[in-house]
Amino acid sequence: MGKRHEGKVSLITGASRGIGRAIAERLAAEGSDVVLAARTEAACEPVAEAAAAHGVRTMNLALDVGDADSVKAGVKAALDEFGQVDHLINNAGITRDDLLLRLKDDAWDAVLKTDLTGVFLCSRAVLRSMLRRRQGRIVSISSVVGLMGNAGQTNYAAAKAGVHGFTKALAREVASRSITVNAIAPGYVESDMTDGLTDDIKQQLQEQIPLGRMGSGEDIAGVVSFLLSDDAAYMTGQVLSVDGGMYM
C-alpha cells in the first residue's frame, strides 16, 4: 500500500474495534502514526500491535469523548507525545434504540452526549493546534440514519444529523486556515453495533441496499483515507454517503 499519510499523526476515536479499528489499521498501513482512543487503553492494544507492524508510532488513549476533561487531557497527552495532530477522525458512537414513546431520558442523553457532544469536544480540543499550523483534517463518522431517519432511532438520527450541521458550520469557520471538515454517512456496516440484528432484519436491510450487501469497515476506511489525502484538498463541508446506494 502507498504511504500517502507518512509523517502525519491521526487521532481516531472508538479505535478499539469495528469501523474505528479498520480506519486505524488503514491509516497506519498508509504511513500515519496513530493515536488510538477508546474507553479503555487495553481495548486498543491489539489494534496498536497491528498498526505498529506497519512501522508507525502508536499511542493508546483511554478517553470518554463525551467528557470535556477527559478529552482535554487525552488530546494534551497526544500533543505532548507527537507534537501535532494532523487528522482527527470522530468515529466513537453508540446506539440506545427505542420507539419515542418508550425512549428513556438517559437513552436520549447518552446518545447525544457520545455521538454529538463528543464530536464537538474532540474537534475543539484539536483545533487550536491545527489553526496554529494552518493545516488539519477533521472527518466525522455519522450515519445514513442522520440523512433518512429510522424508526426507533430518534436519538441517534438527531445526533447524526447534528453532526452534519456541525460539520458545515465548522468547515466555514476554519476554511481560511486550510483546515477541512467533512463527514461520512455509512449505511449498514458489519460490526459489534450491527451484530445484534436478527437474520430476518439483516435480510430486510440487504434488500434496501442497491449494491446488495452490508458494508465492511474497510469500505469506510478507504473513503476516510481519501478525505485525508491531498486528492481531497478542495473538499470541505461535505457529507459523503458510503452506503451501497441506500440513500440517493
Ligand SMILES: NC(=O)c1ccc[n+]([C@@H]2O[C@H](COP(=O)([O-])OP(=O)(O)OC[C@H]3O[C@@H](n4cnc5c(N)ncnc54)[C@H](O)[C@@H]3O)[C@@H](O)[C@H]2O)c1
Ligand atoms: N455499524 C454500522 O452499521 C454503522 C453505520 C453507520 C454509522 N456507524 C457509526 O460508525 C461509528 C463506529 O461504529 P461501529 O459500528 O464500529 O461501532 P462499535 O460499537 O463496534 O465501536 C464503537 C467504538 O466507539 C467506542 N466508544 C463508544 N463510546 C465511547 C466514548 N464515550 N468514548 C470513547 N470511545 C467510545 C467504543 O469503545 C468502540 O471502540 C459510530 O459513530 C457509528 O454510529 C456505524
